Amino acid sequence: xxxxxxxxxxxxxxxxxxxxxxxxxxxxxxxxxxxxxxxxxxxxxxxxxxxxxxxxxxxxxxxxxxxxxxxxxxxxxxxxxxxxxxxxxxxxxxxxxxxxxxxxxxxxxxxxxxxxxxxxxxxxxxxxxxxxxxxxxxxxxxxxxxxxxxxxxxxxxxxxxxxxxxxxxxxxxxxxxxxxxxxxxxxxxxxxxxxxxxxxxxxxxxxxxxxxxxxxxxxxxxxxxxxxxxxxxxxxxxxxxxxxxxxxxxxxxxxxxxxxxxxxxxxxxxxxxxxxxxxxxxxxxxxxxxxxxxxxxxxxxxxxxxxxxxxxxxxxxx
Amino acid sequence: xxxxxxxxxxxxxxxxxxxxxxxxxxxxxxxxxxxxxxxxxxxxxxxxxxxxxxxxxxxxxxxxxxxxxxxxxxxxxxxxxxxxxxxxxxxxxxxxxxxxxxxxxxxxxxxxxxxxxxxxxxxxxxxxxxxxxxxxxxxxxxxxxxxxxxxxxxxxxxxxxxxxxxxxxxxxxxxxxxxxxxxxxxxxxxxxxxxxxxxxxxxxxxxxxxxxxxxxxxxxxxxxxxxxxxxxxxxxxxxxxxxxxxxxxxxxxxxxxxxxxxxxxxxxxxxxxxxxxxxxxxxxxxxxxxxxxxxxxxxxxxxxxxxxxxxxxxxxxx
Numbered sequence: 001x002x003x004x005x006x007x008x009x010x011x012x013x014x015x016x017x018x019x020x021x022x023x024x025x026x027x028x029x030x031x032x033x034x035x036x037x038x039x040x041x042x043x044x045x046x047x048x049x050x051x052x053x054x055x056x057x058x059x060x061x062x063x064x065x066x067x068x069x070x071x072x073x074x075x076x077x078x079x080x081x082x083x084x085x086x087x088x089x090x091x092x093x094x095x096x097x098x099x100x101x102x103x104x105x106x107x108x109x110x111x112x113x114x115x116x117x118x119x120x121x122x123x124x125x126x127x128x129x130x131x132x133x134x135x136x137x138x139x140x141x142x143x144x145x146x147x148x149x150x151x152x153x154x155x156x157x158x159x160x161x162x163x164x165x166x167x168x169x170x171x172x173x174x175x176x177x178x179x180x181x182x183x184x185x186x187x188x189x190x191x192x193x194x195x196x197x198x199x200x201x202x203x204x205x206x207x208x209x210x211x212x213x214x215x216x217x218x219x220x221x222x223x224x225x226x227x228x229x230x231x232x233x234x235x236x237x238x239x240x241x242x243x244x245x246x247x248x249x250x251x252x253x254x255x256x257x258x259x260x261x262x263x264x265x266x267x268x269x270x271x272x273x274x275x276x277x278x279x280x281x282x283x284x285x286x287x288x289x290x291x292x293x294x295x296x297x298x299x300x301x302x303x304x305x306x307x308x309x310x311x312x313x314x315x316x317x318x
Numbered sequence: 319x320x321x322x323x324x325x326x327x328x329x330x331x332x333x334x335x336x337x338x339x340x341x342x343x344x345x346x347x348x349x350x351x352x353x354x355x356x357x358x359x360x361x362x363x364x365x366x367x368x369x370x371x372x373x374x375x376x377x378x379x380x381x382x383x384x385x386x387x388x389x390x391x392x393x394x395x396x397x398x399x400x401x402x403x404x405x406x407x408x409x410x411x412x413x414x415x416x417x418x419x420x421x422x423x424x425x426x427x428x429x430x431x432x433x434x435x436x437x438x439x440x441x442x443x444x445x446x447x448x449x450x451x452x453x454x455x456x457x458x459x460x461x462x463x464x465x466x467x468x469x470x471x472x473x474x475x476x477x478x479x480x481x482x483x484x485x486x487x488x489x490x491x492x493x494x495x496x497x498x499x500x501x502x503x504x505x506x507x508x509x510x511x512x513x514x515x516x517x518x519x520x521x522x523x524x525x526x527x528x529x530x531x532x533x534x535x536x537x538x539x540x541x542x543x544x545x546x547x548x549x550x551x552x553x554x555x556x557x558x559x560x561x562x563x564x565x566x567x568x569x570x571x572x573x574x575x576x577x578x579x580x581x582x583x584x585x586x587x588x589x590x591x592x593x594x595x596x597x598x599x600x601x602x603x604x605x606x607x608x609x610x611x612x613x614x615x616x617x618x619x620x621x622x623x624x625x626x627x628x629x630x631x632x633x634x635x636x
Contacts, residue, residue, distance in 0.1 A: 001501065105619055105623065108623055108626050108627055108630065109619065109620050109623060109626070112626055112629070112630060113630050114627065114630050114631065117630060117633075117634065144613065144614075146615075146616070146617045147616065147617055147618070147619045148616075149614060149616055150614075178610065178613075179613045179614070180613075181573060181576040181577045181613065182535050182573070182577060183319065183576075183577035183578065184576075184577075207606070208606065208610045209569065209572060209573075209576075209606050209607050209610050209612075209613055210531055210566065210569040210572075210573070210605075210606035210607065211531060211569075211573050211576075213528055213529060213531065213532040214531040214532045214534070214535045214573065216532070217500050217532045217535050217536070218535070243606060243609050243610035244606060248528065251527065251528040251529075254527060254528075255499060255500070255527070255528070255529050255532065258499040258501075258502075258527075258529075259499045259500060259501035259502075260501065284602075287528075288525070288526065288527050288528035288561060288562060289527050289528065291561050292496065292526045292527050292561035294527075295462065295496075295497045295498075295499065295527055296462070296467060296468075296497070297464075298464070298465065298466075298467055299464045299465055300465070301423055301427065301465045302427050305423065305426055305427060308426050308427070308430050309426055309432065311430070312426065312430060312431050312432050312435060313432065315435075316435065
């Protein structure tokens with residue numbers, strides 16, 4: 001097991017983008033400023049997409065200009081195209097997160113491009129922006145496509161090799177709709193850190209079918225130390241209404257802390273942020289630790305415990 | 319990873335005992351009869367406790383006499399004392415499940431006996447009933463006590479050794495309030511199958527803090543192949559109000575099936591039973607797969623996918 005794990009909180013982007021409400025810009029800034037103080041390694045703060053496509057994140061510039069940057073935290077934004085990359089660069093982000101899918105159908109449905117076109121476009125953005133910011137490529141549907149079904153692992157490797165060759169600084173393998181299982185994670189991810197030694201490697205799981213943290217355990221055993229997660233378990237996917245969303249940031253940090261793995265995170269602050277996030281969206285959220293408390297939380301003994309013990313022992317004496 | 323895993327559904331006992339409603343006996347019988355047809359290895363059907371202590375299960379005899387026994391399924395009941403054992407034997411159960419805690423405080427608070435007294439009492443029951451039925455001992459709070467905190471693994475080993483010496487046919491290590499983490503499971507459980515070769519070894523996890531299936535993965539890697547779980551994720555613990563309950567039977571079976579591990583279970587039937595259980599208790603339940611569907615469920619492509627593809631390719635040609 002690794003000794004240090006790096007968590008990227010994506011609740012502000014992957015979480016808020018599917019919420020039906022528009023969270024006021026000032027509130028977003030306050031939320032991000034609080035997340036900045038938890039010790040997470042990275043925050044995906046927003047998306048430089050068209051305001052029509054994702055109205056919930058139409059204030060991307062204002063958010064990025066309004067937040068306080070905490071030292072040691074990387075501020076990442078999602079960028080779908082060259083126009084988005086220009087907007088992100090103008091806001092002085094630390095990293096741009098580019099996206100495409102391992103499945104042709106999902107790429108077409110989601111991005112309206114073929115995979116070949118996406119590869120070309122993303123390579124162009126990396127060539128343009130790579131000198132100035134970190135460039136991460138998130139590959140969706142690496143563990144299965146909700147429309148096509150199984151995704152050939154060779155396709156994931158082919159895309160990863162392509163972006164490694166084209167100078168991406170990182171790659172995220174995403175289980176976009178929560179289809180991955182731990183055996184599959186082990187199989188796909190073993191050896192990837194060696195295959196792509198110059199790219200930071202991140203896993204992005206959803207808890208759609210309850211396997212999220214089990215998949216993290218499998219990922220950890222392959223030596224991968226970077227994970228996306230979302231506060232309070234926000235997020236989700238249009239293909240699985242009613243299902244839970246991304247793996248939950250504070251539940252992940254809690255599991256790692258209970259295992260003695262360092263995340264750099266102040267868990268109490270993170271749980272506070274999860275409550276803030278739940279209040280912001282105004283509905284039930286999947287996070288567990290925010291409801292149950294830490295594993296080592298102690299509860300009071302029954303007040304009559306000593307009498308119970310005495311009565312029990314007196315039965316022995318009788 | 320093991321090739322075959324055996325699931326014991328405890329929803330009828332561990333789940334229903336904390337529900338505020340009394341489920342009518344006929345309904346219980348119908349639920350159990352349906353669970354019997356799913357292919358689970360074992361069903362914990364009820365508890366032969368005092369009707370005052372657990373009024374929800376006050377119809378234990380009627381339930382056991384009313385159900386149809388499916389070949390290949392073991393019918394287990396929880397038994398707190400000799401009186402309960404006699405009642406269970408009169409109902410021709412396959413196994414009695416005896417309980418005590420690894421922590422003295424929890425044992426006193428829960429059973430009103432010291433651990434020494436419980437050990438003596440359970441050994442007496444095993445001696446009395448062991449020739450006629452299988453005798454399993456469930457040790458609560460093996461991975462931590464909500465009142466005392468950490469539990470010394472040596473205490474768990476001492477209790478297991480004691481019951482192995484006294485002829486128990488099985489032992490369950492229970493994470494009663496969901497405090498276990500995967501590193502701890504690995505540490506406590508490695509080598510136990512070798513230490514207690516004559517006892518069937520079961521792990522009993524709760525998903526209180528979201529780590530339930532991750533803990534199963536750790537358990538599997540130690541070679542343990544028997545797991546308790548509860549349909550729809552019913553169950554829970556008085557120490558963590560609002561938290562989820564036992565690990566969810568159908569989510570567990572689903573994870574194992576997606577990994578290619580045989581459980582003998584018909585997942586569709588199991589999901590049907592989970593919905594029946596949710597209707598019975600009449601509130602939201604933690605089960606995920608019953609909401610999201612299987613990992614390999616396919617969703618329709620957008621109807622305009624071909625036009626999207628043509629428009630995309632025409633941009634290349636231009």
